[in-house]
Amino acid sequence: MSIKIHDSAVRRIVQLETAEPGRVSMYVCGPTVYGFVHVGNARTFVWFDMIRRYLIYRGFDVTYVLNYTDVDDKIIDRARLEKITPEELASDCGRAFEQDMAALGVRPPDILCKATDHIAEMVNAIEGLVDKEFAYEADGDVFFAIERFAGYGSLSHRSIDDLRAGERIEPRASKRHPLDFALWKSAKEDEPSWSSPWGPGRPGWHIECSVMSVKYLGMGFDIHGGGSDLVFPHHENEKAQAEALTASKPFARHWMHSGMVQTESEKMSKSLGNVVVAHDVLARLPGEVVRYWALSSSYRSQVLFSEPVLHDAEQGYARWKTFFDAARYALGDEFPVRPDAPVRRVGEEGDGLVARFIESLDEDFNSARAFATIHDLVREGNKHLDATQRGDTEARATLIDATAAFLELTSVLGFSFTDTNAEGSGLRDQLIEYLLELRTEARGEQAFERADAIRVRLSDMGVVIEDTASGPRWRVSDEGR
Numbered sequence: 300m301s302i303k304i305h306d307s308a309v310r311r312i313v314q315l316e317t318a319e320p321g322r323v324s325m326y327v328c329g330p331t332v333y334g335f336v337h338v339g340n341a342r343t344f345v346w347f348d349m350i351r352r353y354l355i356y357r358g359f360d361v362t363y364v365l366n367y368t369d370v371d372d373k374i375i376d377r378a379r380l381e382k383i384t385p386e387e388l389a390s391d392c393g394r395a396f397e398q399d400m401a402a403l404g405v406r407p408p409d410i411l412c413k414a415t416d417h418i419a420e421m422v423n424a425i426e427g428l429v430d431k432e433f434a435y436e437a438d439g440d441v442f443f444a445i446e447r448f449a450g451y452g453s454l455s456h457r458s459i460d461d462l463r464a465g466e467r468i469e470p471r472a473s474k475r476h477p478l479d480f481a482l483w484k485s486a487k488e489d490e491p492s493w494s495s496p497w498g499p500g501r502p503g504w505h506i507e508c509s510v511m512s513v514k515y516l517g518m519g520f521d522i523h524g525g526g527s528d529l530v531f532p533h534h535e536n537e538k539a540q541a542e543a544l545t546a547s548k549p550f551a552r553h554w555m556h557s558g559m560v561q562t563e564s565e566k567m568s569k570s571l572g573n574v575v576v577a578h579d580v581l582a583r584l585p586g587e588v589v590r591y592w593a594l595s596s597s598y599r600s601q602v603l604f605s606e607p608v609l610h611d612a613e614q615g616y617a618r619w620k621t622f623f624d625a626a627r628y629a630l631g632d633e634f635p636v637r638p639d640a641p642v643r644r645v646g647e648e649g650d651g652l653v654a655r656f657i658e659s660l661d662e663d664f665n666s667a668r669a670f671a672t673i674h675d676l677v678r679e680g681n682k683h684l685d686a687t688q689r690g691d692t693e694a695r696a697t698l699i700d701a702t703a704a705f706l707e708l709t710s711v712l713g714f715s716f717t718d719t720n721a722e723g724s725g726l727r728d729q730l731i732e733y734l735l736e737l738r739t740e741a742r743g744e745q746a747f748e749r750a751d752a753i754r755v756r757l758s759d760m761g762v763v764i765e766d767t768a769s770g771p772r773w774r775v776s777d778e779g780r
């Protein structure tokens with residue numbers, strides 16, 4: 300088994316090499332829970348969900364850790380505006396994030412860790428860095444001294460001088476070097492704070508990820524992921540802190556970064572004010588369509604979020620869904636069981652289109668090619684629909700195989716067609732109710748033949764009707780499902 304990934308630390312495609320054979324440990328920087336997640340961020344989480352599913356499919360045991368940044372200036376400011384506590388805001392936004400992720404078919408992480416549950420560990424880590432003189436205290440704040448850490452800038456491939464020229468730096472008299480960053484911030488009035496050797500305060504953002512990733516996965520865990528906007532300073536700082544503290548390398552074996560999402564020509568980020576929040580998008584489009592949009596282009600590419608590309612996604616997904624429905628109708632009881640997500644294909648590499656699908660995703664998750672393969676599979680399956688309905692057993696066997704492969708591959712990509720059927724079942728139920736009303740009316744008019752015809756037709760479709768004192772009751776039999 301050979302999976303290649305683009306490692307952003309070395310900026311090229313490399314073989315995925317894990318600390319333990321057969322296991323992958325992944326840490327992905329999660330949301331700062333102060334508002335709805337924007338669609339660019341949502342795409343990152345959809346992508347890492349898909350990478351996790353694919354690694355499981357290829358036989359790895361995956362441990363996936365995601366964090367919530369639940370203490371931060373933005374949370375404090377927003378909570379103040381909304382006149383609620385930062386904890387309330389963070390927990391509301393965490394819930395909203397989980398709803399959006401569920402709608403997008405993103406599975407919950409194996410371990411979800413919150414910054415505020417790890418303050419003591421962060422204080423310990425900061426003390427360790429101060430002891431080793433990688434950090435210093437100044438007026439109740441603690442800063443990481445970047446010049447003390449050889450190799451600062453190596454992840455983002457920039458020298459300290461380049462970084463200094465490129466970044467807007469808050470001048471702070473107490474800092475020894477303008478790029479030194481806060482590990483601990485002394486508390487201002489009315490701010491949430493915790494006690495520490497440097498007085499009451501709260502941790503800076505970067506230290507939480509160093510501490511929590513190493514706590515749950517250990518130094519040298521396999522994949523650190525996030526959006527490409529996090530490379531500097533966030534990931535550079537995470538790496539410096541962890542490697543300085545433990546005096547060991549590497550912090551993470553591989554780094555994977557997803558491309559940014561653009562609306563028209565601007566990079567989408569909250570600071571630009573051209574934000575499209577996933578929650579609004581999901582209110583008007585099915586999660587499956589947004590997932591299709593997110594995954595149909597390489598995770599590394601910069602992608603456009605616009606009406607025309609969403610329309611393409613809608614049409615692409617509709618082709619899959621139409622095939623799913625048609626095959627289900629044509630195959631009836633022989634419709635293959637949808638595999639429990641995430642499926643696992645160990646040992647054999649599959650054949651034909653399945654092999655091509657695997658080959659595509661083994662190559663740094665080339666999803667465009669994987670999607671094309673599924674479309675080929677659908678085209679193949681569609682060819683055999685009519686003959687299957689005419690009773691051609693050979694066509695039926697081919698269609699069953701194509702459908703089984705289709706269900707396997709789409710579930711690796713995280714598409715579950717049952718969800719949209721559940722939405723559709725509301726309409727189904729209403730139609731059954733309406734037919735029952737017509738039957739009751741017919742009986743009222745003594746038109747027993749017509750009433751009976753309705754009962755028989757419904758029964759043929761697997762709808763069992765039971766007449767009770769309070770009117771007819773119905774259920775769908777197992778064959779009708």
Ligand SMILES: [Zn+2]
Pocket residue numbers: 327328329508533537
């Ligand atoms: Zn992080």
